[in-house]
Amino acid sequence: MKGTFSYDLMESVRNTNEWLGASARAYASYPIWGLAPNPIFKLMSAWGRVTERSFARMVIKPDWGIRTVVGTDDRDHLVEVETVLERPFGNLIHFNVIGRDPMPRRVLLVAPMSGHYATLLRSTVTSLLPDCDVYVTDWKNARDIPVSCGKFDIEDYTQYLVDFMRHLGPDLHVVAVCQPAPLALAATALLAERDPKAQPRTLTLIGGPIDPDAAATEVTDFGRRVTMGQLEHLAIQRVGFKYAGAGRLVYPGLLQLASFISMNIDRHAQAFSDKILAAAQGKDSENDAHNRFYDEYLSVMDMTAEFYLSTVERVFKNREIARNVFVVDGHQVDIGKITDVAIFVIEGEKDDISAPGQCIAALDLTPGVPDSRKFSHLEPGAGHYGIFAGKSWRNNIRPLVLDFFDAHSEAPRRRRGAKTEMRAG
Known part of the structure; x- marks a missing residue:
């Protein structure tokens, strides 16, 4: 797990999901679908917007936003x-x-x-x-x-x-x-x-x-169940060449995020499902409670x-x-x-x-x-x-x-x- 391959693989998965979200949003928002109204396009566009935003946030450092x-x-x-x-x-x-x-x-x-x-x-x-x-x-x-x-x-x-x-x-x-x-x-x-x-x-x-x-x-x-050797093998990866810290051994933020979400997977799944439905119905907003929380929660850093x-x-x-x-x-x-x-x-x-x-x-x-x-x-x-x-x-x-x-x-x-x-x- 200490090779750059596993680190870059996670980044590739994140990047691919961001691209899929952007593609679904763009495709389902194409004006021609207005000639054949179907709720599936609104749902696809909403899924794309939420997915693109979520996976993009994972590599963005949030701003303090205190004016x-x-x-x-x-x-x-x-x-x-x-x-x-x-x-x-x-x-x-x-x-x-x-x-x-x-x-x-x-x-x-x-x-x-x-x-x-x-x-x-x-x-x-x-x-x-x-x-x-x-x-x-x-x-x-x-x-x-x-x-x-x-x-x-x-x-x-x-x-x-x-x-x-x-x-x-x-x-x-x-x-x-x-x-x-x-x-x-x-x-x-x-x-x-x-x-x-x-x-x-x-x-x-x-x-x-x-x-x-x-x-x-x-x-x-x-901490009691896992030995230090097991932890080092499972959690530590080497930063890929995309970043200034290439070669540094880290506990990747994306891996940490996966563990955070797994602790309350049902709650997070319900939150994203509700957000997608709200977006499809036009009831969401840029700065609603979901976006305010997950814009911060999904922004992770390597240790x-x-x-x-x-x-x-x-x-x-x-x-x-x-x-x-x-x-x-x-x-x-x-x-x-x-x-x-x-x-x-x-x-x-x-x-x-x-x-x-x-x-x-x-x-x-x-x-x-x-x-x-x-x-x-x-x-x-x-x-x-x-x-x-x-x-x-x-x-x-x-x-x-x-x-x-x-x-x-x-x-x-x-x-x-x-x-x-x-x-x-």
């Missing part, structure tokens, strides 16, 4: 996405709200590198922008990164987070969503040990696998092989974060070194990716943080996506997070040589 933000002066302010730090495998970007006074809350959103682009957090960014100065880790598609740029595994990822936090300074609130939660915790511990003055004020962990064994899910069960494999082996199988034995560049990270950072853990009651119990394990790993600076929230009825981007996030979780920021915006005052006072949380 303006209403300021406290009740005026619309233009939003400019600017790159603050540029690195081979990911950039630190800033949503600069032009003409707005500096915001007291500065937030670093750590986006997951799990098959989708950072734009998966678009609604999260949109909801925070009116009240915060927002920065995001914008990870790059591995297929576009030349082999000469070297490797990128979870140790490199953690070091990127350390560099980003250090660059932004201590007056910062870090929010890690899903997959990067354990690595954001490790990065904060590294700063606590090596550069305490650069630590963020707060660390919010949302639905992340701090301890995957705390609550079993389909994801953790898969470097070493990042994917090291995540499975070290975070899920060996539980290095959960056991506090994680090593970065030969140095063992001690999560217990975190003492001055307030921690907020958020979980969803119906999260089938990182089940309740996995993320809250972070609180037990940080005995040096006073109980008064540790918080957790279990959102009733919320799934994985809902705790950072859905109605539960907007109506219930976001206000709690903003209050948490405000309550811990200043560094804790400690007398030299004095121990941190423990109070009931």
Whole structure:
């Protein structure tokens, strides 16, 4: 499976389906069929439009699409996405709200590198922008990164987070969503040990696998069943010559998408069937709920092989974060070194990716943080996506997070040589 043939074969299948959709749409839309009205042509045209759009989205990086933000002066302010730090495998970007006074809350959103682009957090960014100065880790598609740029595994990822936090300074609130939660915790511990003055004020962990064994899910069960050798054989492929990263070993986005869809195949099949019927009846629109969701969901990116494999082996199988034995560049990270950072853990009651119990394990790993600076929230009825981007996030979780920021915006005052006072949380 590591040859370029399997990678190019998947791309060829995708390209062929896009072409079939475009051909069906063009053929069924030909004016002459108006002389012999038949619903089959409308259905064929609708199938073609939906199919062409769906398969085309798989190789397109979505745009953030955030144009303006209403300021406290009740005026619309233009939003400019600017790159603050540029690195081979990911950039630190800033949503600069032009003409707005500096915001007291500065937030670093750590986006997951799990098959989708950072734009998966678009609604999260949109909801925070009116009240915060927002920065995001914008990870790059591995297929576009030349082999000469070297490797990128979870140790490199953690070091990127350390560099980003250090660059932004201590007056910062870090929010890690899903997959990067354990690595954001490790990065904060590294700063606590090596550069305490650069630590963020707060660390919010949302639905992340701090301890995957705390609550079993389909994801953790898969990690137990499959050996690393089997996983490498089945999942890793070599980028074809079409892209700048030709020859790089990756876990392809198209393969990841297939696994995402297979987890809820009935739901996706029904959604596309309903969309095709709506399009045939002229009841769909360019920006309807289906297109808004699937334009993002179908846009996938490749992960470097070493990042994917090291995540499975070290975070899920060996539980290095959960056991506090994680090593970065030969140095063992001690999560217990975190003492001055307030921690907020958020979980969803119906999260089938990182089940309740996995993320809250972070609180037990940080005995040096006073109980008064540790918080957790279990959102009733919320799934994985809902705790950072859905109605539960907007109506219930976001206000709690903003209050948490405000309550811990200043560094804790400690007398030299004095121990941190423990109070009931």
